[in-house]
Amino acid sequence: MTPVGARHLDASVHVERLVKRFGRFTAVDNVSFDASHGEIMGFLGPNGAGKSTVIRILCGLLRPTAGTAIVAGIDVARDPEAVRRRIGYMSQKFSLYNDLEVVENLRFFAGLYGVDHQVVAERIREALSLAGLEGHEHDLTATLAGGWKQRLALGCAVLHRPEILFLDEPTSGVDPMSRRLFWDLIHGMAARGVTVFVSTHYMDEAEYCDRLVLMNRGRVVAMGTPPELRRMFKQGQLLLVQCEPLGEALEVLQQCPEVAEAAVFGNALHVTVEHAETAMATLPALLGGRGIRCDLIKPIAPTLEDVFVRLAAGRAAGAGALL
Amino acid sequence: MKLGRLLAMSRKEFIQVWRDPRSLLIALLMPVMQMVLLGYGVSFDIKNLTVYAYDQEGSQNSQALLKRFQASPYFRVVKTVNSYRDLTWAIDADRCELGIVIPFDFSKRLRDARSAPVQVIVDGTDDNTANLAKGYARAVIARFSGDVQRDWLMNQGLPVGADSGPVAVEPRTWFNEELESRNFIIPGTVALVMALVGALLTSLTIAREWERGTMEQLISTPITPAEVMLGKLVPYFTIGMTDAALCLVMSVWWFEVPFRGTLVSFFVTSALFLVVILGIGFMISAAIRNQLGASMIALLVTLLPTSLLSGYAFPIDQMPKAIRVVTYLLYSRYYVTILKAIFLKGAGVAELGGPMAALAVYAVVIGAFATRAFRKTLD
Numbered sequence: 044m045t046p047v048g049a050r051h052l053d054a055s056v057h058v059e060r061l062v063k064r065f066g067r068f069t070a071v072d073n074v075s076f077d078a079s080h081g082e083i084m085g086f087l088g089p090n091g092a093g094k095s096t097v098i099r100i101l102c103g104l105l106r107p108t109a110g111t112a113i114v115a116g117i118d119v120a121r122d123p124e125a126v127r128r129r130i131g132y133m134s135q136k137f138s139l140y141n142d143l144e145v146v147e148n149l150r151f152f153a154g155l156y157g158v159d160h161q162v163v164a165e166r167i168r169e170a171l172s173l174a175g176l177e178g179h180e181h182d183l184t185a186t187l188a189g190g191w192k193q194r195l196a197l198g199c200a201v202l203h204r205p206e207i208l209f210l211d212e213p214t215s216g217v218d219p220m221s222r223r224l225f226w227d228l229i230h231g232m233a234a235r236g237v238t239v240f241v242s243t244h245y246m247d248e249a250e251y252c253d254r255l256v257l258m259n260r261g262r263v264v265a266m267g268t269p270p271e272l273r274r275m276f277k278q279g280q281l282l283l284v285q286c287e288p289l290g291e292a293l294e295v296l297q298q299c300p301e302v303a304e305a306a307v308f309g310n311a312l313h314v315t316v317e318h319a320e321t322a323m324a325t326l327p328a329l330l331g332g333r334g335i336r337c338d339l340i341k342p343i344a345p346t347l348e349d350v351f352v353r354l355a356a357g358r359a360a361g362a363g364a365l366l
Numbered sequence: 367m368k369l370g371r372l373l374a375m376s377r378k379e380f381i382q383v384w385r386d387p388r389s390l391l392i393a394l395l396m397p398v399m400q401m402v403l404l405g406y407g408v409s410f411d412i413k414n415l416t417v418y419a420y421d422q423e424g425s426q427n428s429q430a431l432l433k434r435f436q437a438s439p440y441f442r443v444v445k446t447v448n449s450y451r452d453l454t455w456a457i458d459a460d461r462c463e464l465g466i467v468i469p470f471d472f473s474k475r476l477r478d479a480r481s482a483p484v485q486v487i488v489d490g491t492d493d494n495t496a497n498l499a500k501g502y503a504r505a506v507i508a509r510f511s512g513d514v515q516r517d518w519l520m521n522q523g524l525p526v527g528a529d530s531g532p533v534a535v536e537p538r539t540w541f542n543e544e545l546e547s548r549n550f551i552i553p554g555t556v557a558l559v560m561a562l563v564g565a566l567l568t569s570l571t572i573a574r575e576w577e578r579g580t581m582e583q584l585i586s587t588p589i590t591p592a593e594v595m596l597g598k599l600v601p602y603f604t605i606g607m608t609d610a611a612l613c614l615v616m617s618v619w620w621f622e623v624p625f626r627g628t629l630v631s632f633f634v635t636s637a638l639f640l641v642v643i644l645g646i647g648f649m650i651s652a653a654i655r656n657q658l659g660a661s662m663i664a665l666l667v668t669l670l671p672t673s674l675l676s677g678y679a680f681p682i683d684q685m686p687k688a689i690r691v692v693t694y695l696l697y698s699r700y701y702v703t704i705l706k707a708i709f710l711k712g713a714g715v716a717e718l719g720g721p722m723a724a725l726a727v728y729a730v731v732i733g734a735f736a737t738r739a740f741r742k743t744l745d
């Protein structure tokens with residue numbers, strides 16, 4: 044084990060000025076954060092934001108170009124094997140063996156993690172019940188539906204009772220019901236003191252995390268608990284505008300000096316303004332003047348998606364305060 | 367190195383081979399097919415060459431000569447033609463491999479004790495067959511000619527020995543008494559089968575994990591690269607040795623090739639050769655990360671040199687010096703030499719110390735390289 048400064052001894056994961064370059068492309072650009080035991084850390088951002096790369100570095104699958112990553116008290120660049128014994132990892136793409144039976148996959152990973160043979164049977168039973176696959180031990184993994192596959196992968200990743208769990212987009216391509224179930228499992232893990240890192244691009248899943256790291260183009264654009272992030276909008280700054288036709292309205296509003304930002308959310312617009320009161324009076328008139336029918340305009344509480352859209356656009360006022 | 371992880375890896379690999387029809391075919395059917403194809407297909411014995419005869423004379427003498435051809439196991443006189451044109455056409459059209467023209471004055475020349483030339487036309491497209499056909503034809507004619515001479519001497523009332531000529535050769539062939547080319551080919555075929563099966567199966571093993579995306583999960587576990595390699599190679603080693611035994615059984619009981627050596631020397635050298643082949647396959651698989659590409663390259667560096675340069679079918683002594691030197695660098699050369707010696711000469715460790723040592727050195731060197739070939743990183 045590599046001794047680390049006392050400052051980080053209680054941290055489960057400590058990352059400082061982490062950089063990863065692939066040739067001339069910088070996938071991870073000066074990323075720093077800490078995570079403590081039993082915390083659910085969410086990595087949020089679009090594809091290519093660098094979430095997976097950070098997770099892979101923390102698992103010792105990629106070597107960092109610069110910076111340090113301490114996982115479970117061990118410098119991952121120096122002793123990746125020691126880290127691997129104490130973590131569980133689920134890669135983005137399903138990566139169990141499709142041509143193996145459910146129980147064969149579990150036995151294989153139990154063997155690789157060196158699970159003591161006296162407890163193997165018990166751990167496999169636990170994993171089966173966690174995945175809800177009791178009675179399907181001898182099903183070929185290829186025949187399982189998406190949600191079950193994901194839960195089996197989680198079962199395989201926790202056979203050795205890891206301190207830290209890295210889940211790279213575990214719920215992508217899984218039906219909503221299974222996603223919900225999966226998050227219950229993640230919360231169960233965290234309650235037992237396991238630090239869980241989850242990356243996702245589903246904004247609604249971000250709300251299930253204790254803390255979030257918002258990433259875009261390899262950089263951390265914001266970090267904090269979901270309420271902290273939402274508070275980055277002052278109350279009454281965000282308006283919901285329902286109007287027809289939507290596209291023209293968006294163009295008009297984006298040109299308007301009163302409007303800081305306008306974006307389409309579902310079948311309506313989210314409009315960020317300086318003063319909600321004045322805007323609610325002036326905007327319908329402005330739209331009406333262009334022949335756009337405005338059905339509804341009202342202040343709303345910002346979602347994480349609003350925060351993200353705004354931060355990613357690089358216009359975040361006071362985003363630095365949270366970093 | 368932890369035995370538990372190694373065993374987990376081996377067991378998984380066994381199950382995968384067992385469930386994959388393609389791998390099973392390669393492991394079990396391919397050796398049998400190869401042995402049958404090469405055992406029957408590759409033969410340097412020329413028998414039953416088709417012969418067209420243009421007998422211009424049609425005398426008792428000319429017919430006697432043709433009967434000699436017919437009686438030889440090497441020739442089959444299938445047709446007599448009546449013109450050069452027909453004979454030329456037959457050779458052009460691949461109807462016959464050999465044409466014999468007996469001149470109209472054949473008997474007269476014999477009677478006059480003059481030399482009687484007989485024309486033999488050989489299709490030289492396949493130079494090997496042509497050479498042999500020419501040689502066999504010459505032998506048949508020489509024998510006939512000797513008999514004619516003896517009859518003439520007897521008719522003259524001169525003393526004649528038991529056999530024709532004053533000096534007689536009594537050849538005795540060692541090790542392959544019947545001079546069957548099959549006995550020469552089959553032992554080397556074992557090397558070919560093992561190179562093919564071993565290289566093909568192992569070249570897929572690491573590449574498959576990359577292709578299917580299972581590698582990322584695998585390398586996130588504490589298994590070491592050496593455990594991955596050994597764990598993966600144990601099943602293929604078992605399959606390879608089974609195939610070696612299968613080839614041996616087929617050689618001895620099916621093709622009836624003599625096996626004069628000991629089983630121990632056969633299996634020990636086969637194991638050494640297999641380690642080299644598996645090591646090469648593994649290195650390629652780790653480097654290429656793509657099943658198709660890896661298997662192509664594996665065949666290119668194992669099967670191709672083994673079939674061409676190992677002396678399996680083409681004698682190394684006959685190769686140009688530069689290529690002969692190259693064969694010393696080829697591991698299969700040693701194995702093929704050993705196999706032939708074990709099968710036909712019954713050679714043991716004492717006689718085969720040199721090539722066995724060379725093979726062992728190869729196994730160690732390749733093994734060492736293979737351990738370093740696979741790294742647990744996505745970089």
